[in-house]
Amino acid sequence: MPEPTSQRQIAHGLLTTRGIARLAELRDAGVTAATMSRMEREGEVIRLARGLYQLSDAPLDANHSLAEAAKRVPRGVVCLVSALAFHGLTDQLPKQVWLAIGRKDWSPKPDGTPMRIVRFTESLLSESVETHIVEGVSVKVFGIAKTIADCFRYRNKIGLSVAIEGIQEALRQRKTTPAEMARQAERGGVATVIRPYLEALTANG
Structure with a gap:
């Protein structure tokens, strides 16, 4: 049977609106997996990971990998080095997306953009x-x-130098205050770790 043209139009419209869509979203809109496979073979769409699609001519954002990770792990929160990079607080270019998930959340299977999963308690996962x-x-x-x-809390995973760079840049660019960093450090249980760095970096004004 010939494929209804409308399926392609629906898929194109959905991907134009949402940027990246899961196969489940496309199916809900009336687009079959066969249609998506055909569109992929013909170069109209790109399969980013299993069941995850984007238009082949879509403009790519510098933070494309974060969008892909968010679609694959809806409950995940971008954290640590990836969050520092997003906020412009490090020269590091993470080769993987650092993503925080809950203690009991399913860890995503390796596919598409590499991800580094870190498990947070529910209270820390929902904070800020x-x-x-x-x-x-x-x-x-x-x-x-x-x-x-969080970078100071996970300094053994990412390296203390990365955490220090983050605090220096945040203060230099005035993107947050020492008081707010101290408050978050208190909530994360690293107030005594971060205090000497805050005091040293703010001693001269």
Whole structure:
């Protein structure tokens, strides 16, 4: 049977609006998996990961990998080095997306953009979460002060130098205050760790 043209139009419209769409979303809109496979073979769409599609001519944002991760792990929150990079607080270019999920959440299977999963308690996972739109996708990212506190909390994973760079840049660019960083550090249980750095960096004004 010939494929109804409308399926392609629906898929194209959905991907234009949402930037990236899961196969489940496309199916809900009336587009079959066979149609998506055909569109992929003909170069109209790109399969980013299993069941995850984007138009082949879609403009790519510098934070494309974050949008892809958000679609694959809707409960995840961009954290640590990836959040520092998003907020412009590090020269590091993470080769993987650092993503926080809950203690009992399913860890995503390796596919598409590499992800580094870090498990947070529910209270820390819901604290200071911002939502940003990247390529039409809602991406959850921890706020600056929270990110810096988390970097000190996970300094053994990312390296102390990265955490120090983050705090220096946040103060230099005036993107948050020492008081807010101290508050987030207190909530994250690293107040005594971060205090000497805050005191040293703010001693001269």
